[in-house]
Structure formats: C-alpha cells, structure tokens
Amino acid sequence: MSCDDGDFDVPSFVFSSNVQKCGDLILYNISDDSKEVLILNLAENDTIFFITPQVNASFPLTNKISYRVFNTNVSSSYFCQDIPPVSPSIIEEWNGSGTLIVNNTINSDDNDGVQELDLELDSDLDGIPDYIDKDDDNDGILTTNELDLDNDGDNFLDFLDTDGDGIPNHLDSDDDGDGILTIYEKRTDSNANDIVDYLDPSFAVTQAAFLVEPNQYTTYYTTTFTINNLSLSNNNGNVINYDNYEYGAITGEQIIKE
Ligand SMILES: [Ca+2]
Ligand SMILES: [Ca+2]
Ligand SMILES: [Ca+2]
Ligand SMILES: [Ca+2]
Incomplete structure (x- = not known):
C-alpha cells in the first residue's frame, strides 16, 4: 500500500477472508475490527454466476469500489437494505476503481460413500x-x-x-x-x-x-476475488493503492437435481 504523505490514519484495512454478497451485484467485506467495509458494486451485465466455472473472468469496476469507515461496529444486517440505516454512521468514505478477477473452483460429489476419483468413469453408461x-x-x-x-x-x-x-x-x-x-x-x-x-x-x-x-448430487464451490490495480481516494486527496489486492472468497454448495 502506498499513501501520499501519511498524514491520515487508515484504521486497519484488514478484511475478513470471507466475502459476503447482496444478490449477485453487491459484494462486501467487513474488516476484522468490524468498523470498516470494502464494497464492490457490479453492473447488471457483470453478474457473477458462482456455479459456472469462470476461471479468471474479470470485471472492470470503474468508480464502483467504496471503502467506508464507521463510527461503531457494522454488521451484515447493515447491508442488503434498500435504505441504509442511520446507525452506524459513516465517518470516512473512499471511492475508486480496479479490476475484479474472479476465479472459481468447483467440486461435485454424490456423497454415496464410495471414493470415486476417476471423473470419467460411468459404470452404468447412463451419461452420469x-x-x-x-x-x-x-x-x-x-x-x-x-x-x-x-x-x-x-x-x-x-x-x-x-x-x-x-x-x-x-x-x-x-x-x-x-x-x-x-x-x-x-x-x-x-x-x-x-x-x-x-x-x-x-x-x-x-x-x-x-x-x-x-439423480441428485452436491456441487461445492469456492469463488476467490482479487482486485487488480485497486485505487481508492478520499475528499482530502489521500490515496490507497494496491497492485493485486486479495479481496477474499465466497464458499458454498448447491444441490443439483437432474
Ligand atoms: Ca456381485
Ligand atoms: Ca437377481
Ligand atoms: Ca444401485
Ligand atoms: Ca452412471
């Protein structure tokens, strides 16, 4: 991270490894001290399909990244509301840009109790x-x-x-x-x-x-996010820059019914 002259305090800029989301268009990550958040606003056509393998898909986030510092702890209930609540209040706001790199890892399993390592093997030739x-x-x-x-x-x-x-x-x-x-x-x-x-x-x-x-099976996914050329600035002209910022990941699973 580089700053212009160090005459301001960046409270921590240390975020959880777990990214959270509202719908498919807003990603946010709350800091370890619960008083900061880094929010990404995706455009409609940027929708990330977490189940579809999109290795190294990238999304330009021009003026769509916000870094907010709150006066007190903020929880996930603050987000995902049409009208943000009055409390906690924002005491500092930074805005900027970057390129979001999305990398999906997907594993599927029928959890049938058999270790099935050959992903091509189809014993009954039913196509599954x-x-x-x-x-x-x-x-x-x-x-x-x-x-x-x-x-x-x-x-x-x-x-x-x-x-x-x-x-x-x-x-x-x-x-x-x-x-x-x-x-x-x-x-x-x-x-x-x-x-x-x-x-x-x-x-x-x-x-x-x-x-x-x-048939039915479970798909397990891990979607990791990196922001390339993250650049944030505040009204005082202070700047936060990262070449490659590890934003975190979302993990989950989904039952697939055929
Ligand atoms: Ca037999
Ligand atoms: Ca028989
Ligand atoms: Ca059988
Ligand atoms: Ca089969």
Whole structure:
C-alpha cells in the first residue's frame, strides 16, 4: 500500500477472508475490527454466476469500489437494505476503481460413500459419471444402500458382493446372480427367509421394473476475488493503492437435481 504523505490514519484495512454478497451485484467485506467495509458494486451485465466455472473472468469496476469507515461496529444486517440505516454512521468514505478477477473452483460429489476419483468413469453408461451418480449401476437401489459398514476404518464404506462374482453390489445389475436383474426383483422378502428378493438367489421371480429416482448430487464451490490495480481516494486527496489486492472468497454448495 502506498499513501501520499501519511498524514491520515487508515484504521486497519484488514478484511475478513470471507466475502459476503447482496444478490449477485453487491459484494462486501467487513474488516476484522468490524468498523470498516470494502464494497464492490457490479453492473447488471457483470453478474457473477458462482456455479459456472469462470476461471479468471474479470470485471472492470470503474468508480464502483467504496471503502467506508464507521463510527461503531457494522454488521451484515447493515447491508442488503434498500435504505441504509442511520446507525452506524459513516465517518470516512473512499471511492475508486480496479479490476475484479474472479476465479472459481468447483467440486461435485454424490456423497454415496464410495471414493470415486476417476471423473470419467460411468459404470452404468447412463451419461452420469459415478462420482455424481447416486445409483452407479442404475438398478434402482441407491449406491449408499448397496454398501457394507466401514469395517476396515478407512472412512469409506466397504463393498458387498452378495453373489461372489467379483462385481460389488453397487456396480452389479444382478446382485444375487440368479439371472433376474435387480431392477426386476422385489425389495421385500417374498419367501420369508429373511433375505430380500433382490439379494436372494433362492427366489427368482420377475416383477415389473422398479423406478429409478432422478439423480441428485452436491456441487461445492469456492469463488476467490482479487482486485487488480485497486485505487481508492478520499475528499482530502489521500490515496490507497494496491497492485493485486486479495479481496477474499465466497464458499458454498448447491444441490443439483437432474
Ligand atoms: Ca452412471
Ligand atoms: Ca444401485
Ligand atoms: Ca456381485
Ligand atoms: Ca437377481
């Protein structure tokens, strides 16, 4: 940071790493001492789509950055209101420009209990890769319900292979190997031997196909913001400059239903 002559106090200019937002057009970051805020006002066509990967998207923020110092603590409830409240009051205001650099990191997971590192693998060839497919073999039984407990303590559920054919149940379209696909076998125990039909090789009766639920998974995103050539000035002609200012990040998650 460079100042013109140091005859003013910049209270801290140390902000949280967590950026907050009002809608998609106002980003703000409250300082660690809760008395300062750095606000970015995006234009309508600058809307940042947090879920869409926009690696190194950049937005010119000409005269759209405000740095405010308040007389007392300001909380997030101060923002996102049509008419800003009277208190706390602004005791100093700086305005300026910069270029906002947006970098998105996105990870998706079906949280089905299986570690699925190959993002291309689509075991049941339904067009949904395993790591976001909650029913990896499309047999109507969710993967999470086709696994054993974590017996070896590696924090992943263990595989089951009911028919011992080397294909674990969550990837086996005929779990009990009786020749009738799981999707056509009842989920109840027809012959009262305490084994549900689709896992019971001694009971092989074809039913109407069971429904496969629509897929669903979770997307986790981290959007980081850097302001290039941040330049702020106040009415006294004081200037705050940064070449690359790390503004912070927004993290979140979203359920994707297909
Ligand atoms: Ca699939
Ligand atoms: Ca399944
Ligand atoms: Ca099997
Ligand atoms: Ca079967």
